[in-house]
Amino acid sequence: MNRRNFLITPPAMALALGLGSAPLQSLAAPAILTPASRILPREGKKPRIVICGGGWGGMTAARYLRELIPNSDVVLLERNPTFWSGPMSNKWLIDIVNTDFVNHDMQRPANRYGYTLLQTEVTGFERDRKLVRTAHGLIEYDFLILSGGIRNAYEAWFGNDQRAIDHTRTHFPSAYIPNAEMFALKRKVQAFKGGTLVMTLPPPPHRCPPSPYERACLIAWHIKKNRIPGKILILDPKPKVAPIHMGYQTAFRELYPDIITHVPNARVQELDPFNKRIKTSAGEFRFDDAILMPPHQAAEMVWQADLIGKDANGKPTGWADMHPRLFHAHSDDSVYFVGDLMGAISDQFGHYPKSGHVANYVGRIVAQNIAERVSGKEVLARLPDNLCYMMVNAEPQEEISVKFEYEVDPASGKVIQTQIDMDVRTEDLVKEDFAWIKEKFSDFLAI
Amino acid sequence: MAKPPRIWVSNAKPARGEIVRVRAQIEHQMESGLRSDEAGRLRPRNIVRKFEARLGQTLLFTWEPGISIAQNPYIEFTFAARDSGELVxxxxxxxxxxxxARKTITLS
Amino acid sequence: MKRRDFVTGSAALGGALMLPSGPARAQSRPPPANPLAPNPAEFKRAMGEFVGTARPLESGLKMELPVLADNPGAVPVHVWVTLPITESHYCKELIVLAELNPSPLACRFSFSPAAGTAEAAVRLRLSQSQTLHALARMSDGKVLVARQAITVAASGCGM
Incomplete structure (x- = not known):
């Protein structure tokens, strides 16, 4: 494999593995991989699991697959050079934690747990041939895990008006997909001089349901602390603040009464990002600045794999079409889903909360299920739980929390959710929050 | 009753006579005795029957919930701060x- | 509240919680078919027991709750006595009644004069749309009352 030394472009170096059979004369010219190249050739008969998306869920699955299937060949594909945690990133916006707290090296866990990390863009699938298409070439799999999170469905607002989409994305970023937009949002907050800051919330289901309100509280705290003559207008498509309705309502009322206004039932009808005007089902508003969160959908990869669910009318649900207890595609049991792109679980509550905690939990469950299949054991249906902490006050630091527990209703066989809102904001929940993130990071980041 | 009670007080260092507001919440199923278990039998009732708040040795008030109190019972109350002491x-x-749960109240 | 001690395991239907004490009575009555059915007799009894011969005054006690309960599993109810509270004139006892709940007596507060206030907020689960009643007994024997109707949006209260 010395020939890799001759490769010129740095990204290709990591991919030289795939050139095992390249003829020697290619040494004369740089061996540029094309999307049609076969990369990462199989070693013997090791079961190959390819994970698309290295977030909370994908990295957790990678670790546990390596532990539970010792001879497995696990490949993690991630488009970003480093890991950026969604959880805790609202705190990063106002410098409660620094960049190193949310941003981490991914090669370390890959080396520690023994999986192959490849920075590339997934561009499609050939499921009949069990191949993933990437920007760097084709990769074979036995099992495929899709854990690419969400996409912003701007077309729900703008149709195919690409100019409006680009203007919105670049001027009023949603900052729900790591990580460039996170920096843009932080700059926006720091540069905010006053006026009306509008936040549109996505309709449910969306990534991290309670976090937009946390974001509003922490930006409001920044406005209050720096005596900025600004207001935050939360345009919420839901009839009320949820989850943790009362905890947030109390925080809005007591901590930020002159800053935060929550407008319920405000579904976006027309949005003019150039003239900063928005029309909703709760009225029309002008804004000086905005964080415009469009509806969320499963990441592009689920659409590319043609595994998006369909509703009763045959319309796409926007989320993965999957077995609610075993997490694999209904139509293809070699494809698993982990994290925010997962489809509905139960008609009682819809989706599992699209949270880092659930992604981490399901990442582990899916690793267990694949391990059971590889070893010919019975596949057990397991249930996750969920836990979210939200900071509502930064001085003193106070948080609220919400917990979700799941059980199977013996009569219907359906998954039932119990939600526990902790509405009393306290400082001890901040300590629990940091203990929680430490435990989670150590579970998949090897720190 | 695994998790500790969550307590918020409006001011732990109140002036004498100041009205202090307290919020307290615990995780508790408040099993009403009306729900059935998997075998169709009623789950035995287990609710918080009594809550008591004292400042030092002095009883402020008691609260006796019935089965109509929501799960994860929340109680908010006020008292006039007349002495320093442990709010228990x-x-x-x-x-x-x-x-x-305890919070130290110190008159300022 | 001693009577709840008489409610034993098998008779622990929540509706039986507030039935008059006495094992004989509890056993002679078959359990209600719908455990969430209202118990008007018990509502009347609890109300009557608290009020006694007093004539409730419709001022001096405030109750705040939403007009529409979108989450019937946790309906915020805030009650407080607006009369001045002193060592010699204070609220001894305050109850909240949910008229059409299977167990109407939602809760009871007993204040000591040391509290210096008579105020509390709790959350109720409501089985259906109904009227909530708050009753306070002052140290001078006066009984104060406040009422408000509430519409429960969804069915099922998580009881």
Missing amino acids: MVWADEKDPPLE
Whole structure:
């Protein structure tokens, strides 16, 4: 494999593995991989699991697959050079934690747990041939895990008006997909001089349901602390603040009464990002600045794999079409889903909360299920739980929390959710929050 | 009753006579005795039957919830700060040992 | 509240919680078919027991709750006595009644004069749309009352 030394472009170096059979004369010219190249050739008969998306869920699955299937060949594909945690990133916006707290090296866990990390863009699938298409070439799999999170469905607002989409994305970023937009949002907050800051919330289901309100509280705290003559207008498509309705309502009322206004039932009808005007089902508003969160959908990869669910009318649900207890595609049991792109679980509550905690939990469950299949054991249906902490006050630091527990209703066989809102904001929940993130990071980041 | 009670006080260093507001919440199923289990039998009732708040040795008030009180019972109350002392809150249900929480109140 | 001690395991239907004490009575009555059915007799009894011969005054006690309960499993109810509270004139006892709940007596507060206030907020689960009643007994024997109707949006209260 010395020939890799001759490769010129740095990204290709990591991919030289795939050139095992390249003829020697290619040494004369740089061996540029094309999307049609076969990369990462199989070693013997090791079961190959390819994970698309290295977030909370994908990295957790990678670790546990390596532990539970010792001879497995696990490949993690991630488009970003480093890991950026969604959880805790609202705190990063106002410098409660620094960049190193949310941003981490991914090669370390890959080396520690023994999986192959490849920075590339997934561009499609050939499921009949069990191949993933990437920007760097084709990769074979036995099992495929899709854990690419969400996409912003701007077309729900703008149709195919690409100019409006680009203007919105670049001027009023949603900052729900790591990580460039996170920096843009932080700059926006720091540069905010006053006026009306509008936040549109996505309709449910969306990534991290309670976090937009946390974001509003922490930006409001920044406005209050720096005596900025600004207001935050939360345009919420839901009839009320949820989850943790009362905890947030109390925080809005007591901590930020002159800053935060929550407008319920405000579904976006027309949005003019150039003239900063928005029309909703709760009225029309002008804004000086905005964080415009469009509806969320499963990441592009689920659409590319043609595994998006369909509703009763045959319309796409926007989320993965999957077995609610075993997490694999209904139509293809070699494809698993982990994290925010997962489809509905139960008609009682819809989706599992699209949270880092659930992604981490399901990442582990899916690793267990694949391990059971590889070893010919019975596949057990397991249930996750969920836990979210939200900071509502930064001085003193106070948080609220919400917990979700799941059980199977013996009569219907359906998954039932119990939600526990902790509405009393306290400082001890901040300590629990940091203990929680430490435990989670150590579970998949090897720190 | 695994998690500790969550307590918020409006001001732990109040002036004498100041009205202090307290919010307290615990995780508790408040099993009403009306729900059935998997075999169709009623799950035995287990609710918080008594909550007590004292400032030092002085009882402020008691609260006796019935089965109509929501799960994860929330109680908000006020008292006039007449002395410094430990604000002690105790929850007693029908099964487990009582749960206790304390906050020091110091007159400023 | 001693009577709840008489409610034993098998008779622990929540509706039986507030029935008059006495094992004989509890056993002679078959359990209600719908455990969430209202118990008007018990509502009347609890109300009557608290009020006694007093004539409730419709001022001096405030109750705040939403007009529409979108989450019937946790309906916020805030009650407080607006009369001045002193060592010699204070609220001894305050109850909240949910008229059409299977167990109407939602909760009871007993205040000591040391509290210096008579105020509390709790959350109720409501089985259906109904009227909530708050009753306070002052140290001078006066009984104060406040009422408000509430519409429960969804069915099922998580009881």
